[in-house]
Amino acid sequence: MKRIAALFPGQASQYKGMGRDFYLQYQSVRDIFNRASEVIDKDVYSICQDEKMLQRTEYAQIGIMVLCIAIFDVVKREIESPIQFFAGHSIGEYAALTCSECLNFEDAVKLVQIRGTVMGKFGGEGKFAMANMGSASNDVIMEECIRFSDDIDFVSLSCDNSKEQKIVAGSSKAVKRLVEGTEDLFHGKVINNLGAFHTNYMLEAQKEFNETLCHAKFHEMKKVVFSNVTGRPYFDETQVYPLLGRQMVKTVKWRQTMDYLKKMNIDEYWEVGPGCVLTNILKREDPSINVKSADKILKMEGTGNEKIC
Known part of the structure; x- marks a missing residue:
């Protein structure tokens, strides 16, 4: 039997x-969108077709x-073959938990809303930024983050x-x-101003969110699901709340996953x-890896058959 892993992307993948x-x-698919829309009393499919709404964290996620x-x-x-391994990047972790049947769909929709x-409220979109610092070691990046931070304005590995x-x-x-001060060292590049996600700027957001998260019910973990906080599989469902409750302020350990x-x-x-x-990240690391992206449906020329690709 094939060993298959499902990977779920995070914010900034939307379009x-x-x-x-x-x-x-x-x-x-229509049924799932309709169920989600009923839960939050908003048309989720319409959100996915609206560029301005997708630029806002509360709708994008x-x-x-x-x-x-x-x-x-x-x-x-x-x-x-059945899919046995699940990993999601940031908001994608909620999709991983839901698709692995550890988290009920309606509960997931409520939590993510x-x-x-x-995160949108405390992120203060426009006040914060993210940058790609390339291939430097984590230790060096974190040292430089400390050097270019102060009590009011700080930066950290997200x-x-x-x-x-x-x-x-x-x-x-x-x-x-940081980007300008380490230009010769990192050749860093500012990539967006979504928010200071997965940093201590999200402490207040995490605290408010955990008031809801603590009531969520996580079911027996029958598949292998990875935590962003550890970069390793959850041992069982009892670990989900403690780790997910820290995810918003901790570095996403996708490389380790x-x-x-x-x-x-x-x-x-x-x-x-x-x-x-996520496909591109994997392919850059190892061009021979067998990874498929289920983003669109393409009609195979001359066959009339449809294929996910």
């Missing part, structure tokens, strides 16, 4: 019109997660995505100081959700 072909083709779950429902029926709202992609986040001033999966001899990876960010 106007995402999921449209799946929505039009599959009743199951719910749109991404629901689309990931809807596409996964199609993928799991299209492939021959609140998560996106508080996402350890791969050997070649280390993302820092913080106040716009601190990120700019991928390294762990490689040691488990995964035969096939599926990126399930909008875009192909």
